[in-house]
Amino acid sequence: MLAFVLRRLASAVPTLFIVVTISFFLMRFAPGGPFNLERPLPPATMENIMRTYQLDQPLWRQYVTYISNAVQGDFGPSYIYKDNTVAELIGKGLPYSMELGFFALLLALVGGVTLGTIAALRQNSVLDFSIMSLATVGTTIPNFVVGPVLTLIFAIVFSLLPAGGWGDGSFRYLLLPMIALALPQLAVFARLTRGSMIEALHADHIRTARAYGLPPRIVVITHAMRGALLPVVSYLAPCAAALMTGSAVVETIFTIPGIGRYFVLGALNRDYTLVMGTVVLIAIFVIVFNLVVDLIYGLLDPRVRHD
Amino acid sequence: MTSRLLKLSAAALLGSVLFASAPAFAEAVLHRGNAGEPQTLDQAQTSINIEAFILKDLYEGLTIYDAAGKIIPGAAESWTVSEDGVTYTFKLRENAKWSDGTPVTAQDFEFSFKRVEDPKTAAKYANILYPIKNAEAINNGKAEIATLGVKAVDDKTFQITLERPTPFFLELLAHQTALPVSKASVEKNGADFVKPGVMVSNGAFKLVSHVPNDSLVVTKNENHWDAANTKLDKVIFYPIDDQAASVRRFEAKEMDLVFNFSADQIERLRGAYKDQVHVSPTLATYYYAFDGAQAPYDDVRVRQALSMAVDRDFLAKEIYSGSQIPAYSLVPPGMASYGEPSKADFATLSQLDREDKALELMKEAGYGEGGKPLEIEIRYNTNPNHERVATAVADMWKNTFNAKVTMTNLDVSSHYAYLQEGGKFNVARAGWVADYADAENFLALNLSTNKTFNYGKYNNPEFDALMQKSYAEENPEARSKLLHEAEALLSRDQPVAPLLTQADLWLVSNRVSGWKDNAANEHLSRFLSVSE
Numbered sequence: 001m002l003a004f005v006l007r008r009l010a011s012a013v014p015t016l017f018i019v020v021t022i023s024f025f026l027m028r029f030a031p032g033g034p035f036n037l038e039r040p041l042p043p044a045t046m047e048n049i050m051r052t053y054q055l056d057q058p059l060w061r062q063y064v065t066y067i068s069n070a071v072q073g074d075f076g077p078s079y080i081y082k083d084n085t086v087a088e089l090i091g092k093g094l095p096y097s098m099e100l101g102f103f104a105l106l107l108a109l110v111g112g113v114t115l116g117t118i119a120a121l122r123q124n125s126v127l128d129f130s131i132m133s134l135a136t137v138g139t140t141i142p143n144f145v146v147g148p149v150l151t152l153i154f155a156i157v158f159s160l161l162p163a164g165g166w167g168d169g170s171f172r173y174l175l176l177p178m179i180a181l182a183l184p185q186l187a188v189f190a191r192l193t194r195g196s197m198i199e200a201l202h203a204d205h206i207r208t209a210r211a212y213g214l215p216p217r218i219v220v221i222t223h224a225m226r227g228a229l230l231p232v233v234s235y236l237a238p239c240a241a242a243l244m245t246g247s248a249v250v251e252t253i254f255t256i257p258g259i260g261r262y263f264v265l266g267a268l269n270r271d272y273t274l275v276m277g278t279v280v281l282i283a284i285f286v287i288v289f290n291l292v293v294d295l296i297y298g299l300l301d302p303r304v305r306h307d
Numbered sequence: 308m309t310s311r312l313l314k315l316s317a318a319a320l321l322g323s324v325l326f327a328s329a330p331a332f333a334e335a336v337l338h339r340g341n342a343g344e345p346q347t348l349d350q351a352q353t354s355i356n357i358e359a360f361i362l363k364d365l366y367e368g369l370t371i372y373d374a375a376g377k378i379i380p381g382a383a384e385s386w387t388v389s390e391d392g393v394t395y396t397f398k399l400r401e402n403a404k405w406s407d408g409t410p411v412t413a414q415d416f417e418f419s420f421k422r423v424e425d426p427k428t429a430a431k432y433a434n435i436l437y438p439i440k441n442a443e444a445i446n447n448g449k450a451e452i453a454t455l456g457v458k459a460v461d462d463k464t465f466q467i468t469l470e471r472p473t474p475f476f477l478e479l480l481a482h483q484t485a486l487p488v489s490k491a492s493v494e495k496n497g498a499d500f501v502k503p504g505v506m507v508s509n510g511a512f513k514l515v516s517h518v519p520n521d522s523l524v525v526t527k528n529e530n531h532w533d534a535a536n537t538k539l540d541k542v543i544f545y546p547i548d549d550q551a552a553s554v555r556r557f558e559a560k561e562m563d564l565v566f567n568f569s570a571d572q573i574e575r576l577r578g579a580y581k582d583q584v585h586v587s588p589t590l591a592t593y594y595y596a597f598d599g600a601q602a603p604y605d606d607v608r609v610r611q612a613l614s615m616a617v618d619r620d621f622l623a624k625e626i627y628s629g630s631q632i633p634a635y636s637l638v639p640p641g642m643a644s645y646g647e648p649s650k651a652d653f654a655t656l657s658q659l660d661r662e663d664k665a666l667e668l669m670k671e672a673g674y675g676e677g678g679k680p681l682e683i684e685i686r687y688n689t690n691p692n693h694e695r696v697a698t699a700v701a702d703m704w705k706n707t708f709n710a711k712v713t714m715t716n717l718d719v720s721s722h723y724a725y726l727q728e729g730g731k732f733n734v735a736r737a738g739w740v741a742d743y744a745d746a747e748n749f750l751a752l753n754l755s756t757n758k759t760f761n762y763g764k765y766n767n768p769e770f771d772a773l774m775q776k777s778y779a780e781e782n783p784e785a786r787s788k789l790l791h792e793a794e795a796l797l798s799r800d801q802p803v804a805p806l807l808t809q810a811d812l813w814l815v816s817n818r819v820s821g822w823k824d825n826a827a828n829e830h831l832s833r834f835l836s837v838s839e
Contacts, residue, residue: 032720035431036727042434042759044447052429081519082347083501092519148551155559163559164552165545166521252549255556257521261548270720 001298005291012287016280020070023279024063027272034079034270053079066276075280076273080266086277090259094281096166097246097258103174104181105243111182112189113232119190120197120228121220131190138187147180147253164255177254181247185239192235197228226300233300237293241285245278335837336541337819340553340565344520344546348501350486351423351430356740356828357566359483361544364525364832365508366486369397369416369465370477374834376825378477382411382487382509383465392472392781393440399463404530405489406506406513413459418490420457420467432484435742438473472781474644475745481829482743511537511833520546525832538821538836557814563837564830565814570630570692576814583815586630587824590639590741591809592749593631595685595700596763598732599802603674603681604763607800612668613683613734614804615653615661616707617700623807626695631807637739637753637797638746639808641826645746645787649794651801662707669708681710687736688722696806697736726762735762738809744827746790750774753802765802 035041035049050056054065069076075086084092119131154176155163167173200206201224209219246260259278266274297304345358353362363371371381380386383397403411423430424445437443440456456468469476479485492507493500500506506514511533512525523544527537545562547553553565554572558579568576576584597604597613604610619633636648653661669675685701687693694716701712717725726735741748751757754774755766773793780786797803811828821835 030721031717032724034720036720036724041431044443045429045431045433048426048429048433048446049431052427080346081344082352083349083498084519089519096521148555151555151559156555159559163556163561164547165556165561166518251520253552255520255545255547255549255552257518261520268718268720 001295005295008287008291008294012284015287016283019283020067020276020280021063023276024066024272025059027267027270027275028059030267030270032270034272036270053077066273070276070280075277078271078274080269080271080274086273089262089274090277090281093246093257093259093262096256097251097260098244099169100174100177100181100250100256100258101240101244101246104178104185105240107178107182108185108189108239108243109232109236112186113193113229115186116190116193117197117220117225117228119194120201123198128194132194135187135190138183139191141183142249143180143184143247144249144253146183147177147250150176150180151254164253166257177250177256180253181243181250185243188235188239189232192231193228196231197224200224200228203227229300230297233293233296236296237289238286240289241282245282245285333839334540335538336543337539337832337835337837338561338563339542339544339832340557340562340814341523341544341546342550342553342566343548345523348506348514348517349498350419350484350488351428351433353483354431357546360566360830361523361525362483362486363510363829364512364542365506365510365514366483366488367403367510367531368481368483368486370481372481372825372827372829372831374821374823374825374831376823376827376829378481381481382416392474393469395467395469395476396460397465397467399465400532401463402532403509404532405492405509406528406530407489407492408530409489409491409507410462411487411509412462412490413465414462415487415490416465417457417459418493419487420485421452421455422488422493423484424455425452430484432482432742435479435482435484438469438471438476438479440468440470442470471778474781474783474786475743475747478743478745511831512539512542515541522546533833537833539832542832554814557816560816562814563816563819566811568812568814570627570812573628573630573812580814583817585811585813585815585822585824587811587813587828588632588639588641588826589809589811589828590641590744590826591738592634592637592639592805593696593736593738593807593809594634594637595804595806596726596735596737597802597804598735598763599766600764601731601733603672603679604733606672608668608672609674610801610804611653612665612672612708613704614651614801615665615668616703617804617806618658618703619806620658621703622696622699626692626699627807630810630812632810634805634808635798636794637803637805638749638794639741639826642741642744642746644744644783645790648746649791649798651798651805665707675708675710681708683710683712684715684733685712685736686715686717686722686725686732686734688719689716690719693736727759729758729764732762737762737803740809741827746787746794747774747777750790750793750797753797763802765797765800767796767800770796 035046077085078089081089115131119128122128151163154161161176162173206219206224209223246258248260248264251258251260262274263278266278341357341360343357345361347353350362367381369381369383370378373379382399382403384400386395386397388395399411399413405411420436422428423433423436424442426446426448433446441450441454444450445452445455458466460466489507496505503514503516511528511531513528515524515526517523526541550568554568556562557565597610599605623631623633635650635654638648640648673679674681683704685697687697697714701714704710704712739749739752752760753765755771770793773789777786777789780789815822818837819835
């Protein structure tokens, strides 16, 4: 298994390299630059700035410089948030995004699997239809609607919870953004679980287990769940990577100091280095979570065990 | 005796518990919504107003704006201007101190101004101080830094020599780029001088903490010369770029001040919060530029006709819910040194009469109904309000001239990069916010020598000559007259069609006192206080 992990990590290096190269050039092909503002700068000032940030050099040289610095862990200064390096910005914001994302993931996973299982066990009942309708609503209502509605109800009308901000980081501040972030994913998990659980419940080994007279709870939790969770687990990797690298929408609505907005703001402001930093980070998260999920897969399904 | 002693000590104990449990004085904290994350706290790098609000609380320039937006002495208690108007001698306050207790000196100012003009600093707003002798040459790498026209005569006397008389120079000194840095701190800490725990500042407040996109906390600077009159103990700036989110946090009573919110909320908010909603006209103009290098926009009649056909009242009322004011001049009203701007002559006509006149002009030019077909492309930077304005204007031009109007939008960087690089276009949206309260700041946009900002490539030697004359004119009244004449040419030729004078929208909680709306949009926290 160690060999498998090492092999996968080694193959991540060229993947990252390709991701970095493509995003570097894609960013540069977008018109404008980090210093083209609504209020354009006088040409002489622009020249000073371009020289300072070495943006006056040929693109290939900028690329070589960027790669050789990045390899040493230096992702450069942010062109827009000039008092900070990209590493500082991400370092400051990432813990907030990860904490929020982790709790949202937990809520989505536990809630989604529970609801999906209940729906599958009561297939075609009123309960099933209600859960699935809710799940449809959850996936179709975007979180830029859910977020403000939650705030309106809980913060403005009833004054129970804060309308935004991280505050002291207590659960009160986390609750609403966590729900807004988790809801669409919770719905996906519920649908996935329901579908695969129904399939699993009709499998031969479940029929055998039932015929042996095993209690229904054991049949569902130990035997059916294991197979039913496979599609859920494969969805877990992209979902975890997305939630834990922050959501631009939810972080903006609830004014959370995470890194979700840096990708969007960085791209809009042509903050080349900041975009590259977030791209690398997201790529690493995706690679790591995919690896973790593959390992979990092996635990659940003996057929894909990595020896 | 024993029981009395017991009672006494019990009372003393109770008293001390009560005293300890309630703070002696409640801290006065202002929760200030600030419309976005500051990109920098370095006075040489700053370029936007949300940074200015923070920097002007932290630092104090030679001159500052009072609560009403009027220039008053800041770190300098007084100054004299030489007869010829080029030498300013500032007397710094004896008791002006940095937050670390060291005195604010003329050497600090000399160092700060040279730092801004040093090309290595790559200051975005280096041009704010270009009126200073040799500043532009130094910044362009054509002169030595030592030749900058600034001099510390002694510790408390600072002298500035200008290239030429600059009537608005005291305004420039109140810009955030002209704020001083502590020479000792910058020399010791380098680029880190802006960080919490390191920053040394001379304003009414000092920096305590900064979590990007969460909060920036400043507390009262006890070393400030006027600390006795600073009523707030702490100001928390919330960098919220989502306007709806900041309104929600105001409504949840988490914010006392909110800067900028969506105009379509004005009516609802006015209903709910009445006079806590402030709409304050500002020194900013929203305009459409015509590309004078392209036919038919090289024809003054076409430009005039198109400009006249825009119903500005509709834009102001229906699209901006009264948060903007119809504009007929590039220079906005409210400029103390300039007075009433020279408006376009059609400003006095009714919209129906304007349309009739516009049709005539267009016919003369040979376009529109019965003439050559009129195909117009409006370019604007992506933004819901700009889109609504473009849609409305397109509709007006379709209805009036039977023109075929298309719209193109690009994100803000691409849009301005295109215009700035001299790209060809038909009609393009642009905006200008005053750097300093002087008409020259707006009029100079249309100088033929202004390769960057003159999007429409306007080239009128008569206009250029009037502007040149105004730079040499020392008498304020004569200068104002020259500028008015120059603006009259713009209003006649319409290289740009001014559409709206922008307003700043603020939510100011009832808790806050000392607030005054002003066109300069200057609101130093030291003039504010809060009640519980």
